Amino acid sequence: MSLSSRHLLGLSGVPKEDLQLILDTATTFREVLERPIKKVPTLQGKTIVNLFYENSTRTRISFELAQKRLSADTINFSTSTSSAKKGETFKDTVRNIEAMKVDMIVVRHQSAGVPQYLTKISKANIINAGDGLHEHPTQGLLDMYSIRERLGKLQGLKVCIAGDVAHSRVALSNIFGLKTMGAEVSVCGPSTMIPTGIESFGVKVLHNINDAIANNDVLNVLRIQLERNAGVRIPSLREYHQYFGITTERIEKFNRDILILHPGPINRGVELSSEVADGPYQVILDQVTNGVAIRMAVLYLLGTMHN
């Protein structure tokens, strides 16, 4: 079994068989992570560059750990300044790195479309670790993995993505992946945080968080991105928490069976109360562990393909 594409640019258009294969492969690696020696020799001799043009802690560490556990050689290239400001073009940077003979590139960038662009200028396998407000496919996969791990399936589940959907790359990857796997997906948030035309992707739009809790099996709660000018779109964090925050009271009143996910980092007291963030309904730290397994699966499947 192998994937139908040699890159992972997003979950849009990825066939069900591929998603299934990644999730199943991750199960194997998830088990490896519980061993005393958490390392396999699968990608020995492969060189992977983590090309991060945007600050990231957990995603980069997660990828790096995944690479090390597969015995790949890993190089980190991090810069928060755009190539435009640096003087060297993005293309030149990539060509230089590629000239050092790398096999795979994991890329995060402020601009949507950079992973696609990379496939045109590089021969390496490209893995999108987040591009602009576009996609973050490994996050989508690890969310699906975590849901499946807990609830045993994805088909037929009702999943709501709540929060600043308009400024989230996690939302789109979740929507595409979950829908392909047969889940029913909705989004919930203030109307200023719901992007134009999202209904056309076949998701329901909700503005009442109580309804969202009451009518779903899973709530994937997004971070309010303070750095993305959230202040103009909501009156205050206090008001957001009051009307859209997930609290124990709400969960206990409307749906005690709900499963809470959050891609992190959490703004405690904003989208999630501390009690919920640490409480029995959430799987937030499982998501982090599963993230390593998912990234191992993706790296393994792409890294062992015949290019």
Added chain:
Amino acid sequence: MKIVLKQVNLLNPEQKLQQKSDILIEDGVIKKIGGLKEEDFKTSKVFDFENKYCVPGMLDMHVHLREPGREDEETVETGCNAASAGGFTSVACMPNTSPDIDSAEVVRYIKEKSKNHLVEVYPVAAASLGRKGEALAPMYELFEAGAVAFSDDGIAIKTPHVLRHAMEYSKMFDAPIIEHCEDDSLADGAMNESATSTLLGLPAIPTVAEDLIVIRDIMMAEFTGARVHIAHISSKNAVDLVRQAKKKGIKVTAEVAPHHFTLSDEMVKTFDTNYKMNPPLRSSEDVDAMIEGLIDGTIDCIASDHAPHSIEEKEMEFIYAPNGILGLETILGISLSELVHKKRLSLSQLVEKLSINPRKVLNLPVPQIKEGEKADLTIFDPDLIWTVDVSKFKSKSKNSPFDKRLLTGKSIAVINKNKMFYEEKFFGI
């Protein structure tokens, strides 16, 4: 020197002229239309233009020549060469150069640079100093130096206060204010806001950013009695607003660029930065509204918004790439293919949009195809099938989304200022 254009279809709706004829041009002046003698053919260089059309020289009223300031992308000369190849005998060049065209010196510099070229260059000067929207540019002086219109192109004139005075002042010499209609506070994006921008995760500009400034400008034109010209109109609502304003008798005109009546924002799915321009490619509904506006006359002109950019600037991450695409060498072919061959406009209507109306907006005389008149002519073949090849462009830049596109209709020759451009060469006539 004498030349004969043999059996060419003369077409000038302004003169109600439509006839197939031989035409004799001597020293840049039209000497005879029809009734040519054996002698005339013998003593002239003869061009067999049967089945070609000869129309008043076309004027592209919205081009960026990049000189002074970005001569690596385009110069007055290379821009004029591109114009000649595209079928234009005149262009109006926008003021967002470096320095801006906000002093008579820059106007004269551009005029001087284009003096000996076939193509006549009409500078559009900045309405405000440095296009900052704070103080008026020396408009009268700019006008006297050769500017034909005023615009802060790249952006709209910042405040209604400055807009008002720019309009009132320009009214004295009947020069239009050309507006790039976009509300700044809504314009922080890389493409049109739509389900497609959501799908692609790109920051987006809603059409209302354009509509708001269009309505502001229309109301100000009504209030001041000045003329306003809406540059590169792209939204359906904006076309409706112009349509209503025209019915009310407000002095508003509009132009559209070929990409806005040909391509929709779906094209951005390729993340090809040659689909990035401002205003951005809109929805297919907006594209249809542009064609509707062209048909019913709401949109007066077709202009290319020719915006050369260097390869290294365009080969960039999508959100960082500059806005703009080339247009001079494809505008006629696209217009013929998309409008005339698809039976949306007649050839006469197209000539109005490309030759006649731009001059009316800019208050310039329309070239007449008449004995005794200076020859300012475009000759095109409406049926020639060709493939766009950016590597053959005369422009210094290559940023066109229309590369490799098959078009029907192409310019064959242009004649102006005692010069002719034909088969890739300029020569005196």
